[in-house]
Amino acid sequence: MNIVQNIWTRGPLARAFLMALLLVSVIPIISLSLLFVRQSTDALTYQMQANLQSLVQAKASEINGRLTEVLHTTEIAADQVEMVLQHEIDPTEVEARLSRYQPDERNILGLDIYYNQQGGASEMGEGLSNVYWDNRLPPSSAVGRQIVQTEVLDPIFASIKGVNPDTKWIYFTSPEGMMRLYPWASNDHYPTGWNPREIIFYSVAEPANNPKLAPRWTPPYVDYAGAGWMTTLSIPVIDRVSGEFQGVMSHDITIDSLKDIALDIHVLDGSGYGFLIDPQGRVVAHPEFASAVDAQGSQAEVNLLEKGSPDFQALVQRMVDGESGLGYFEDESLSEQMLVYAPITTTGWSLGIVVPRTEVVAPAKAMQTRAFFIAAGVALLTTLLAVLLTHILHQPLVRLLAGVRLVTEGHEVKPLELDSFNEVNRLADAFNKMAAKVGERERNLKAKVAELKIEIDIQRRQLEVDSIIETDYFKELEMKAEGLRNRLRLIE
Amino acid sequence: MTKVISIHSFRGGTGKSNITANIAAKLAQQGHRVGVFDCDIQSPGIHVIFGLDTNTIVNTINDYLWGTCQIQQAAYQVFTDAASGGSVHLVPSSIKANDIARILRESYDANAIHNAFRELIAALQLDYLLIDTHPGLNEETLLSIAISDVLLIILRPDQQDFQGTSVTVSVAQRLRVPDIKLIVNKIPPDYDVADVQRKVEEIYGCPIAALLPLSLEVAQNASSQLFALKAPGHPFSEGIQQLVDQL
Ligand SMILES: Nc1ncnc2c1ncn2[C@@H]1O[C@H](COP(=O)(O)OP(=O)(O)O)[C@@H](O)[C@H]1O
Ligand SMILES: [Mg+2]
Numbered sequence: 001m002n003i004v005q006n007i008w009t010r011g012p013l014a015r016a017f018l019m020a021l022l023l024v025s026v027i028p029i030i031s032l033s034l035l036f037v038r039q040s041t042d043a044l045t046y047q048m049q050a051n052l053q054s055l056v057q058a059k060a061s062e063i064n065g066r067l068t069e070v071l072h073t074t075e076i077a078a079d080q081v082e083m084v085l086q087h088e089i090d091p092t093e094v095e096a097r098l099s100r101y102q103p104d105e106r107n108i109l110g111l112d113i114y115y116n117q118q119g120g121a122s123e124m125g126e127g128l129s130n131v132y133w134d135n136r137l138p139p140s141s142a143v144g145r146q147i148v149q150t151e152v153l154d155p156i157f158a159s160i161k162g163v164n165p166d167t168k169w170i171y172f173t174s175p176e177g178m179m180r181l182y183p184w185a186s187n188d189h190y191p192t193g194w195n196p197r198e199i200i201f202y203s204v205a206e207p208a209n210n211p212k213l214a215p216r217w218t219p220p221y222v223d224y225a226g227a228g229w230m231t232t233l234s235i236p237v238i239d240r241v242s243g244e245f246q247g248v249m250s251h252d253i254t255i256d257s258l259k260d261i262a263l264d265i266h267v268l269d270g271s272g273y274g275f276l277i278d279p280q281g282r283v284v285a286h287p288e289f290a291s292a293v294d295a296q297g298s299q300a301e302v303n304l305l306e307k308g309s310p311d312f313q314a315l316v317q318r319m320v321d322g323e324s325g326l327g328y329f330e331d332e333s334l335s336e337q338m339l340v341y342a343p344i345t346t347t348g349w350s351l352g353i354v355v356p357r358t359e360v361v362a363p364a365k366a367m368q369t370r371a372f373f374i375a376a377g378v379a380l381l382t383t384l385l386a387v388l389l390t391h392i393l394h395q396p397l398v399r400l401l402a403g404v405r406l407v408t409e410g411h412e413v414k415p416l417e418l419d420s421f422n423e424v425n426r427l428a429d430a431f432n433k434m435a436a437k438v439g440e441r442e443r444n445l446k447a448k449v450a451e452l453k454i455e456i457d458i459q460r461r462q463l464e465v466d467s468i469i470e471t472d473y474f475k476e477l478e479m480k481a482e483g484l485r486n487r488l489r490l491i492e
Numbered sequence: 493m494t495k496v497i498s499i500h501s502f503r504g505g506t507g508k509s510n511i512t513a514n515i516a517a518k519l520a521q522q523g524h525r526v527g528v529f530d531c532d533i534q535s536p537g538i539h540v541i542f543g544l545d546t547n548t549i550v551n552t553i554n555d556y557l558w559g560t561c562q563i564q565q566a567a568y569q570v571f572t573d574a575a576s577g578g579s580v581h582l583v584p585s586s587i588k589a590n591d592i593a594r595i596l597r598e599s600y601d602a603n604a605i606h607n608a609f610r611e612l613i614a615a616l617q618l619d620y621l622l623i624d625t626h627p628g629l630n631e632e633t634l635l636s637i638a639i640s641d642v643l644l645i646i647l648r649p650d651q652q653d654f655q656g657t658s659v660t661v662s663v664a665q666r667l668r669v670p671d672i673k674l675i676v677n678k679i680p681p682d683y684d685v686a687d688v689q690r691k692v693e694e695i696y697g698c699p700i701a702a703l704l705p706l707s708l709e710v711a712q713n714a715s716s717q718l719f720a721l722k723a724p725g726h727p728f729s730e731g732i733q734q735l736v737d738q739l
Contacts, residue, residue, distance in 0.1 A: 402712040409505070411680055411706055456658045456695060465662045473602075473631055481638040481667050488496060488610055488639055 014394045021386035026379045033375040041364035048360050049326055052267065052340045052353060057324070059265060059274065060342035060351040063258050066166070067346040070233055070253055071215060073160045074170075078235045078249040080156050081172050084149050085239070085246055097148045101131060109133040110187045127158045129182040132190065143178050146247075150180045157182035166253040168227050172237070173202050174247040201250045205234035213238060217347045220255060220284050229255050229284075231347070259285035265353055272355035279348035281305035281320045308332070315339050319350035328357060396424045400431055407435050410442065494613045497739065498623045498640040500633065502656025504535060506646045507677040510710070511732065512624045513541040514720040516571070516580045518736040521721075523576035524619040527567070527612050529553065529583045531605070531636060532626045533595050536585035541715050542570035544582060552586040556608055557600050563611045571718075581616055583608070602631040606639065620739070629663060637664055642671040642739065644701065648678045649688055654695065661696050673701035675735065680706050702735040704728050 102113045110131045118124055131147055150172060161167045161183065171181040179196045196202055203209055204216045218232040230252050237246045258276070262285045265274030276284035283289045283302040304316045312329040324342040331337050336357040343350050358365075406413045415432040468474055499512045509532070516526045530538045530553065539546070551566040563583065571580035586592065613621055623636045637643055643664050647653040657674070664672050674696060676688060685703050693700055705727050713719050720729040 398712060399708075402708060402714070406706070406708070406711055411678070413708065414681070456655055461655070461658045461662065464659045465666075468629055468634070468659075468663055469666055474634060477634055477638050478667060484606060484635075484639045485496075485641070488494065488606075488613065 013397075014390055017393065018386055018390045021389060022383065025382035025386060029378050029382065030375055033371055033378075037368055037371040041361075041368055044364040044367060045361050048363065049338070049340070052272075052338070052355060052360075053324075053326060053342075055265070055267065056274075056340045056342045056351055056353045059261060059353075060324075060344050063261055063276070063349075063351060064344045064346050066258060067344065070164060070166070070251060071346055073164060074215070074233050074235055074249060074251040077153075077156060077160060077170060077172075077251070078237050080153060081150070081237050081249055082240060082246065084152055085146070085237075087149055089145065089148055094144055094148045097151070098144050101133075101147060103135045104187060106187075106192060107135040108187045108190070109135045111184070112187055115184070126183070127154055128184040129154050129157060129180050130184045130187065132179045132181065132187055132196065134177065134193075134195065140176055143174070143176050146174050146176070146178050147180075153180065154182060160251075164253070166255070166257060167251065168223070168230060168254055169250075169252040171250050172247055173197065173250065175206075175245060201232045201234050201252075202248050205236045205248045205250075207236060207245050210236060219278055219280070219282060223252075223254070227252075227254050229259060231255050255284065262351055263287055267353065267355055267359075271359055272353060274351060274353045275304075276344075277304055277316070277319060277350050277352070279320060281316055284349060312339075315341070315352075319343070319352060322348065322350070393424065396428055400424075400428050403431060403435060407438055413439070494618050494621055495642065495739070496609070496621045496623070496640045497642040497644060498625055498636045499644045499646065500625045500637065500660060501627055501646040502653055502660060504532075504627045506627075506648055506653070507704070508532070508627075508646055509538040509541060509624055510715060510719065511644075511646060511675065511677065511704075511735075512622050513538055514718055514729075514732045515736055515739070516620075516622050517718045517721055518732060519620050519739070520571055520578035520580045521573045521576055522736075523573070523578045525578065525617060526580045526620045526622065527583070527616060527618040528570075528580060528622045528624065529609070529612075530585040530624050531632060532624055533585045533632075534592060534626060536587050537715065538624050539568075539570070539582060539584040539587075541718060542580070542582055543717070544568055544570050544584065546587060549584055549586075552591070553583050553605075553608065554586040554591045554595055556583075557595065557604055563608050564615045567612060567616065581612075581618075583612065602635050605632055606635060609639070629660065634663070634667075637669060638667045640669055642673065643669045644673050644675055644735075645698075646675045646677050647692075649676055649680075649683060649692075658696065661698060672698050673738070674698050675702045675704065676700065677704045678706040679703060701738050702731040704731040 100114045101109050101111060103109050104112055110133065111128075112130070115124060115128070133143060133147070153172070157170045160170055169181060169183075169185075171179055173179045173196045175197075177195060177197050197206075200218050204218055207213060210216055213236045215233060215235045218234070220229055220231045222228065223230045232250055232252045234248050234250045237249055238244070239246055262274040262276045266272065273287050275286040277286075278284050281303045283304060286302070286304075289302045305313055305320065307313070307316075309330050311327070312331075315327045315329060318325060318327070319341045322343040322345070326338065326340045328336055328338050338355050338357050338360050339352050340355075341350055341352040403413050413435050415436065469478070497515075499508050499515075501508050509530075512528065516528050519526045528538065530536050532538075533553070539549070549568070551561040553566055555561045556563050556566050566583050567581045568584065569579055570582045572578070586595075609621060609623075612618065623640070625633045625636050645657055645660055645664075647657045661672065674692060676692060679685060679688060685705075689700055689703060707726070707728050709723065709726060710719055710728050713722070719726070720732040723729055724733075
C-alpha cells in the first residue's frame, strides 16, 4: 500500500498511468466476472429446477402407468361382465347349477358349504371365487340367473390378478345385492346384516352418485383384512343395448408399492422428499404423516390444504387442481423450501417433491464464491502489476527531475546511475552528459570568482543595515525587544 | 519556560522549511511540546512536509490576523511521538492566492502576530515555539527576530547569501538576540567542509550550528516527508541531530 501511496503522491503522470492501467485491467476483469457469475449462477439454478421438474414428472408418470394398468384391466373385466349377463341360460340348467350354493347358519347364500364338502376351498386349488347373497332379502329369479351367469368369470378374474401384483380383490356387485368376489373368501368374515350396496365401492359408482357413469377411485383407506393401504376402482356396468345399469365392477389394489415410489424419492443428499395427495388434498403418502393413520378401515385424514403456511396451502391447491409446476414456501422452521409437483391424471392424485431452497441454489453459491476468489486474485495481481510498471517507469523520472532541479539551481551533480538501457534511461544518459558539461562550465566560472566569494561589501552592508535601523518601527522595536521577550516568558 | 526560535534566511529556497520541520519533529521525539508558525505568508509550504492535507485545513494564521478565529483553532497537531508523548502543533499559512493577495494588500498590525505567539504558548503549554520566517527583513520578520531566544540563520555557501546574511546578523545583534547561530545548507560535495566552516565563522563571528551537505536524496524527497526521521543515518539527518542537541 505504501508503494501505491508513494506513486500516487509523486505526480499527475504517475497517477494517470496507474489509473489507466487499473482501468484497462482490474475494472474489466471485475465487471466481466460479475456478468459471467450472474449468468452462470442463474443458469445453474434454472438447470437444478428443471432437473427436479423432470424428476417429479417421471415419478408421476411411473405411478400413473401402474394405475392406468389397473384401470384397463378393470375395464376389460367390466366388459366381460356385461357380455356374460347377456348370455341366456336354460332355466333348468340354472336350477341344477344353483344347487351348489347353499345358505349358511346366518342364511347367507354362497359356496362355503359346498367347498367344505369338497374337502375345503384351499384343497380345490387356485382360481375360485365366492358368492355373497343375503338370503333374507326378498328372493328374485334375477339373482339366481346372475349367480350362474357370472360363474364363468373366474378364469378372467384369475388372469387379471395374475398380471397385477397389487391386486387384492376383484368383485362384481349386482343392483340386487349379489356379490361375486375373487379370490375366494369365507362369508363368515362379513358382519351380520352387511349389505354391499351400502358400501362405498358400490355407492361411489352407481348412477345416482355417478351420472357420467365414469370409473371412480375411492379415497385411500386401510384394508379391513389387514392388507395395508388400499384404494378401490369401481366401474359401473351398463348394458350396451338397453343402456340399463347392471351392477358395479370393483378392483381393490394395495397402494403400498405406489407409496414407496413417492417415499423413496431422495434428492440432493437426502434432504429432499416426495409425497402423494389425493384429489381432496389428503395425504396418500408423506414421510412425516406416514403412521398418522393405521386403524383398519379408516381413511386418509391428514389434509395438506389445512397444513403449513398460506403459501404452502396455495401450492397444495394447485396440486389439487391437477396442475404441474414449481413454487417456494416457508416451512415451520421458517426455512425456505422449493416444491415441484405433477398430477397423476388417472386418479386425480398429485405427486410433490420438496427440496430446501439452499440445496437448489447451492451449486450456484459454490460457483459464486469460487468466481469471487478467482476474480479477487486476478484483480490483486493486475493491481500489483500496474503498481510495479508505474514504479519502474516513474522511478528514473523522479531521479531525473531531482537532478534537473539541482542543475537549475547551479549545483553540480553526480551522474545518475542507470540499471538498464530503456527510453527513460536514454533520457537520463543525455541528462548526465548535459550535467557534466554544465558542471564543467560552472567550475571554470567558480575558479574565476573564487576571490570574491569570501568578501563582504562592508559599505553596502552598512547602507542596508542603516535603511532598516533608522525606521521608526525599528527604533520602537529595539526599545521594546527585551520587554516583548520577557512578556512571552511571563505567561508561564 | 518556552524557548522561542526563529529560523531565517536571506533568500527563499535555502531549506528553511525543511530544517524547521525536521527540528520540530526531533524535539517532539524528545518528549517536548512544540509549536510551529508558518510566517512565510507569501510562499507558505511547511505543511506539506508534515503531510497536512490542505483540504483538512479550516483556519490559518490569516484568519487569526483578520480576527475570524482563535489561534488554537488554527493549530493542527501534525506529529506525535507515542513513546515520549511529544507533539508538534502547526499553525499553517493560507495557500489560497486570494488570501495571500489580501494579506499583502491590507496591512495588519505587526504586533498582532506577537499576540498570536503568546496565546498559542499559553493555550498549548508549549516547550518550544519555532517560527518559519519570511525571507528578507520586513516588519513581522524583525518582530519575530526581536522576540526570539535563538535565531537560526540558514545560508548557502554562495556570494549572494554571504552578503545578505551579514545584514541579518548585524540587525539581530542590534536587537540583542541572546543566541545567534548559523547553519550552512546545500554544501556541494566537492567543497571542503572544514574550509567552509573556518571562513564563515571568521566573517560573521557567530558559531556555526550545523553544516549540511547538498544531497540528491534530500532533493528527491522533495519536501514530501520528514527526511531526518525517514533516513536517520544520512549525513543531512546527522547534521539535524547535531543541531537539535544544541537547542
Ligand atoms: N541539503 C539539501 N540538499 C538538497 N536539497 C535540499 C537540501 N535542503 C533543502 N533542499 C531542497 O530545497 C528546496 C527548498 O527547501 P525549503 O525548505 O522549501 O526552503 P525554504 O523554506 O527556505 O524556501 C526543497 O525542494 C528541498 O527539498
Ligand atoms: Mg519555506
